[in-house]
Amino acid sequence: MVTSVLAPHLAAPVVLRRRRMRGLTPGRSAGLVGFAAFLISVAWSWQPSFWGDEAASIMSAERSLPSLFGLLDSVDAVHGLYYLFLHGWIDLFGASELSTRLPSAIAIGIAAAGTVVLARFFMGSRVAIGGGLIFALIPRVTYMGAEARSTAIATAIAVWLTVLLVHTLRSGTAGRGRLVMLWLGYSVLLALGMYVFLFLALLLPVHAVIVVLAASRHPLWRNVAAWLAANVFGLLLAAPIILIGTSQREQIAFIGRRPTVTVTEAAVMQWFDTIPVAIMAWSLIIVAVLAVFLRRPGAHRSQNLPGRAGLTIFLVWLVVPSAILLVGTQLVTPMYSLRYLSLCAPAVGVVIAVGVAALATNWVRTLAVAALLTAIVPAYAVQRGDFGKNEGSDWRQVADVIAARATPGDGVVFDQSVRPSRVPRLAMHVYPDAFVGLHDVTLTRRYADTGWLWDEVAPLSDVLPAITDLNRIWLLQYSGSGESRRETDVHTLTLQGFHVAETTLVNRTRIIEMTR
Template structure:
């Protein structure tokens, strides 16, 4: 029957519908946002800090002159977030719960925005489902419990897209409203780029969205409405980029700080398909299966799918597929042909689109039983990943600095010395534990320190090799070594041998998770 394959009227009107009010979706969006906040904030205080969070917290705890001096040399692209976190820590302290709380709040805002955005293209139940799916995606629950800027950037990305849709659909609104919407788009775009430079990757996605929203039929010739919408969007985008020009120039000047990406193994497309948003293979299989169902249902009229569920038009789904795939493709291609630039974390801003397309796939399934079974299976695959994230060693494949600091707090005495492994990459140096959990190291003598990080123009402390700092151990009876278990220094026991030549012996060795604590006494 014709009715079995015809799109629901809601879908056919989705791109052309002129009204875009938040009133009807307000409570649904608020409640979904609240659920997303709770999911992200729950047990967020459990895992120890890790290296990127150390950069956030230590930078934010600097004095403002010290912070601005550092931003002139490195991490300017994170400067807006560090300034925000500086004020936040002044008010609420630097505990894991406190510093990760803004990210959980941002995830709540992003989930609410996902519902608001999705309902303009799909049915309300499917839009609510999109917000809830977004809330539990492993990439989302990870960044929602991390003291970094990606969660805030994702929230900005969602609401920036909402503003875009409002602005394109405001053609018949008053001139004042149109100016307010396009001006707001420019300002929010600039703010988003200051928070996260790679948010600029949304611009080609938004170009696709403008075309899809302004064209009533894909096969007809471009209309004046389309050209006018493109002109307004281009002007607003250029204004946003102009406002963000200082951070764009600073990011370009400091691009060498992400050169480490080039030293990592190349990421394959299959690895990216798993790690960008899904974390584990079972979650990725379920998610991509539903994404394929969505594509087949909307573009190819897959037999057995449920079109009465209010599925999006092809143009609408194209917007979210572009949001999923264009930024990833740009970074992967640029990584191969231009310069190192790809990291799975950078694609966090695409998670809302991923959730919406998965929700479309669920809505397209033939009956409620199949939908319920798919949701149950998806949640069952996500729970193990969530549990690992909320464990004590849930960050960066097992960061254990809080637990190592607890050992020092219990066993070290004031006046003892402490030496940190310097043979690993900066984000894994055990020395960072001392700045993140300073109470545990109170009264200990930092043997190799030459200049504290807060007195430098760089992220980390300046230190000397232990053989050059031996006069500092001359009057010490106990020295604690903190070694990274996978480091070359631990395998060759360089610092241990150096201290043995000074009359020390190994009294006790404790393996926490990946940090080895060695007590050496005379």
Template sequence: MTSVIAPHLVAPPVPGRRLWRRLSPAWSAGLVGLVTFLVSFAWSWQPSYWGDEAASVMSAERSLPSLFGMLENVDAVHGLYYLFLHGWIDLFGASELATRLPSAIAIGVAAAGTVVLARFFMGSRVAIAGGLVFAIIPRVTYMGSEARSTAIATAIGVWLTVLLVHAVRSSAGSRRRQILLWGSYSVLLALGIYVFLFLALLLPVHAVAVLVLGGRHPLWRSVFFWVGASAIGLLLAAPIVLAGSAQREQIAFIGRRPQVSVSEAAVMQWFDTIPVAIMAWSLILVAVIAVFLRRPGRPLSAGLPRRTGLTIFLAWMLVPSAILLIGTHLIAPMYSLRYLSLCAPAVGIVIAVGVAALASNWLRVASVLALVAVIVPAYAVQRGDYGKNEGSDWRQAADIIAARATPDDGVVFDQSVRPSRLPRLAMHLYPNAFAGLRDVTLTRPYADTTWLWDEVAPLTDVLPSVVNLNTVWLLQYSGSADSRKETDVHTLQLQGFRVADTTLVNRTRIIEMTR
């Protein structure tokens, strides 16, 4: 019976494959980065904002004193990103295209780093393929089109790992060079933790990398330098670690969610849908079988044993996930899908190894086409009008208000849902649509608070505010069964209003009430 796994991962050179060898490492990494940027950037402006992006944009639009006051109470772990976005919005505005662009750029940078990293352990074709597979992973295309810090943190994580491998490989160099490399590692590690606290999950992975690379390089020296550099990096990041610990109640919502099973994580963590997960895990299994479960072949073209590289990438995939899953079940809720986004570069590389391990070109082409085919529907959903947070529709709701409301109308927002789905946030993300409307229940705008959101009062407590209004618009979250929504309608009816029209957008219900 013919095996579907190739006898080795680096095929003998043939004339049709010379193009890969003509591309310099810098050019191939740059081109993959550009393609990845375009994949993430394309139609990124199409979906409406959602709650986490509202936190980013609204925080960044505060004055600096207001922002620093907020960070003392909440979201300190995102403070550096909010400061960056503050300046970015001053330059480019707060549209979806503008605020999501940095994430697309960061994903391109991460893809370039993925190619550079993979080249340490394998040939050019597999390294380039790893970068391109990374580009289309659903978790990657999602975070590359989102105004959050995850994509930037992923880029830092990739290049931090590149720096680590380069430092270990150069461990026999001069002391001055070692100090420069490991000092850079400390600074980049600290920066990454300031951008995204959970980037510290890469440290156990880097411990594995140092140990498995020690067979080829002076182990004691590498361990000594890595431990020292990591300690300095953590010391530099201590302020944000302490701030995050002090504000840990902010992620208490994780404990109110059903605990994630291993099977759910296997699908949703990176792949979004079951067909994508089946294809991806099948290729990952092929990679493991080809590398570990047969007689060792010759080393890959970069000069390192292929088992070494795959061990590092598998550790990168699995160790952070295992830490969060085990910690959630045994200690306290800490697992969230997006926290493991920084493992996606390793996922792309291992899948590419699986493709390269297949025995013939037609199998490789078929596997890639099948992978792309199952990813395209997920990509299309992400780029739809309602591609964020299972159907956020705030821009579309704002468009209806802009078209139908008139200045001096009142507006009342449903407060019965969790903050990330509050219809009120539409007013801050698309302020032009609500210009001139009277916010009936507002008691204190968010920019004057040390919290993320506005302070509001129940409608029944501010009835004098509607006395002189002829029209009031109610924006309600349709997925909530809270009785307060009906109470708001009934309260206005008692004040002489009637329901003139009701419009369901996607999950936002707009009720026009007139006297």
């Protein structure tokens, strides 16, 4: 019976045949891996400029609480708990790049520690530690670990929710009261995770597989019944965010306007960012599958590898959520986004570590790890560069130019012809000091006074009286917008007696100084 295969793994930790690493207890090893993961994510996290989604986080968090709740009533309720957290965090530590991204780096450390704890249920400590470290190095993880968004926190909750599930299933002989408390904790953590990230529900099919494979000392129906009851209660607790998120589903309509993601593109971009990293990673994943499923029963123990059922759990975690979104996008409505699958990254790290451990000799393993690191380092360096976010966001550099050259009383006009997350106007909100004293010519209502994420603005041609007393105006234009759109504001100001004094291209933002 398939359920009996996993029983030894859930009944007790795997017995190591090698000598235990001296002084490295399970808790200490998980803690050290978590600390290393934190350092990897936090290093140079302050270097890249903010980008649009981070601007949404910071601008929402900096609202007054009444304004924030007014916003969540109409949009972004699924991020509401994170915005509330960030509201208090910014009050304490400020809104710099390092400060606002630090919670994500901490969350990656917590997730990596949890990955080690979880993997140790099914395999030897060396492989589990390797899984936690590889997880910390995956390009998708290093990206979200240096971003002011909720994805990293949701991933940490996903890992520890799974740890709690496996621990609860292993506690089958515990007293009834303790089991009730464990299942209650599972319900609460599930609900909390969905308030942070609604798509955490993608983890439930994975947990269903764990429950089915976990029947050991109790009948299968008892585990399934307890888990279903815990899920029902957790979903009831999360019902408000599920209902509000459903009513605001139009906010992800932008996915439908993007090109359809192919399976091949997802295989590269979902976690690995570049083709070399993807080739190395998928090769090791294939090695893991072949090593565990094609070897004779019991042979895996000499290398501390998981059994077939153990590896199945991580493979299901790796594949099923992605398949659900890809199929759902094709058959129901656009719902696939690369970042939604970040919560699968812990499983990716563990399976890759199994592939490394399954290689024939220590030399081959060392070469495989070295090759993987060699492929990852360039991607990491790009992420930590000045323009490492959103394919080249340059708002901090733009702010530096404005701070150095503009003077109080000058006007500023922003290109509004691009999608909201790339509008140059957001530079003023995430780097406000550089724009102090400048006249925002086209602003009609500030974002904090609306029920929407962004400022309300008017076309420049509708607010010409506002420039009557101005002698210098700075145009900030997105270089990717059409030439005719970029020239519209220049032409409008030229008719009002201005001329182009100087043009500066930062990275993807063009700064045009116009004077009378």
